[in-house]
Amino acid sequence: MQPFELPDFYVPHPARLNPHVAGARAHTMAWAREMKMLDDDRDPGTPDIWDEPALEAMDYALLCGYTHPDCDGPELDLITDWYVWVFYFDDHFLEVFKKPQDQAGARAYLDRLPLFMSLDPPEPGNAVERGLADLWARTVPSRSDAWRARFSESTVNLLRESLWELSNISDGRIPNPVEYIEMRRKVGGAPWSADLAEHAAGIEIPERVVGTRPLRVLKDTFSDGVHLRNDIFSYQRETESEGEVNNAVLVMERFLNAAPQAAADTVNDLLTSRLRQYENTALTELPHVFEDHALDPAERAAVATYVKALQDWQSGGHEWHMRSSRYMNKKSIGMSAARIPALLKSARISVPHVPFQKVGPTPLPDFDIPYPARVNPHRERAGRNVVAWAREMGMFS
Numbered sequence: 001m002q003p004f005e006l007p008d009f010y011v012p013h014p015a016r017l018n019p020h021v022a023g024a025r026a027h028t029m030a031w032a033r034e035m036k037m038l039d040d041d042r043d044p045g046t047p048d049i050w051d052e053p054a055l056e057a058m059d060y061a062l063l064c065g066y067t068h069p070d071c072d073g074p075e076l077d078l079i080t081d082w083y084v085w086v087f088y089f090d091d092h093f094l095e096v097f098k099k100p101q102d103q104a105g106a107r108a109y110l111d112r113l114p115l116f117m118s119l120d121p122p123e124p125g126n127a128v129e130r131g132l133a134d135l136w137a138r139t140v141p142s143r144s145d146a147w148r149a150r151f152s153e154s155t156v157n158l159l160r161e162s163l164w165e166l167s168n169i170s171d172g173r174i175p176n177p178v179e180y181i182e183m184r185r186k187v188g189g190a191p192w193s194a195d196l197a198e199h200a201a202g203i204e205i206p207e208r209v210v211g212t213r214p215l216r217v218l219k220d221t222f223s224d225g226v227h228l229r230n231d232i233f234s235y236q237r238e239t240e241s242e243g244e245v246n247n248a249v250l251v252m253e254r255f256l257n258a259a260p261q262a263a264a265d266t267v268n269d270l271l272t273s274r275l276r277q278y279e280n281t282a283l284t285e286l287p288h289v290f291e292d293h294a295l296d297p298a299e300r301a302a303v304a305t306y307v308k309a310l311q312d313w314q315s316g317g318h319e320w321h322m323r324s325s326r327y328m329n330k331k332s333i334g335m336s337a338a339r340i341p342a343l344l345k346s347a348r349i350s351v352p353h354v355p356f357q358k359v360g361p362t363p364l365p366d367f368d369i370p371y372p373a374r375v376n377p378h379r380e381r382a383g384r385n386v387v388a389w390a391r392e393m394g395m396f397s
Helices: 021-034 052-058 060-067 073-098 103-116 127-142 145-171 177-187 190-201 213-241 248-255 260-284 286-292 297-321 335-349 379-392
Strands: none
Touching: 021 052, 021 060, 021 073, 060 073, 060 297, 073 103, 073 127, 073 145, 073 190, 103 127, 103 145, 127 145, 145 177, 145 190, 177 213, 177 248, 190 213, 190 297, 213 248, 213 260, 213 286, 213 297, 248 260, 260 286, 260 297, 286 297
C-alpha cells in the first residue's frame, strides 16, 4: 500500500522517446555483465546487488530514451551505460556501506574512485571502478578541457553525496529543508546529469557564460526539480526498505509535523515553483546573456539546445518514474490526463500580485520575549536632536 497518493505534477511538455531504445537495452545488459555488475558474474566478496531480471525491470535504457530523445544510437548506448553505472554505484554503496554504517570504509572507497577518472587508471577492484574507468575513456576524449573539468567536479560531488547521506543515517539526523535543498543541489546527481546532457546533445555551453547567474539558475532549478521529483517517487522504497533519512518528503514531514500526504503535496508545490523559475529564466534572462557576452549564432544555438535538453530531461524523467519498477508509481489516471490538473493549478498560482489591496486584520500571536525591554536614558535628548537635524536637512515641507 502506498503511503500517499501521488500529487498532480506540473509537466508542461510531453515526453518523447528515442527510437534507439531497444538497441540500448541489449547493449547495456551486455555491458553490465562485462563490468561484472550482475550477480551471476560479480566479483568475489561482492554482495547480491542486481540480477538480470532486476536490471531489465528497472529499464535504464527507457530512462535515457525518454530523457535524451534526439541522440543517435551509439550516444544513447553510452548515456545508458553511465546511468546503469550510477544506479549500480548507489545500490552497491547501500549494501556495502550504508546498511552496516561503515563510514571509514566508505571514505576510503570514495577516495579511490577519482583515480579511475583518468585515461591511465589503476587496476580496478570492483564493478564500480571497472565501469567508471571504461566510461571515462569512452566519454572525455571528444570534449574540451573546460567541459572535462566541470564533469569531473560534478562526478566527484555525486560520489561524495553518499558520504553526507551515510553520516546523516549513522547519526539518525534528518536535515532541515533549507540545508537539504542546498546540499542536494551541491552534491546530488542532477548537476552531473545536466553536464552529461551537453554530451548527449553534442554541444558545449560557451565557457564564458557557464558561471553567469542565469546559467547557474537554470542548472540549480533543473537540479531541484529532478531531486524533488525523485524524492516523491522514491519515498516508500527509501523509508521502508533502505532506512534512508535524506528524502525531501520525509524532511518536510518532520520539519512541518505533517502527514506524508501533506508533506508530498508541499514538496510538489516547491517542485512546481522551481520549474516555473526555470521557464522564466530561460525566456527572460538568457537574451540579455546573449547580448552582454556577444555570443555568436552557433553559441546561442548551443545554449538554446542545452535549455531544450534539460526540458526534455524533466519530462522524460517523469515518464520513466511512472513506469520503472524501482519506484512507487501507482496512479489512477495516465500521464497525459494527469498533466491537466497540475497545469491548471500552475496557471492559478501564477496570477500576478495586485498591489494596494486591503489585507487583514491579522491577529498578532502571543510573542515569547524572555528579556524585558529597557529604554536608553538619553532618549529625550536624541528625540530633540533628530527633529532639529531633519529640519536642517530640509526634510520638512
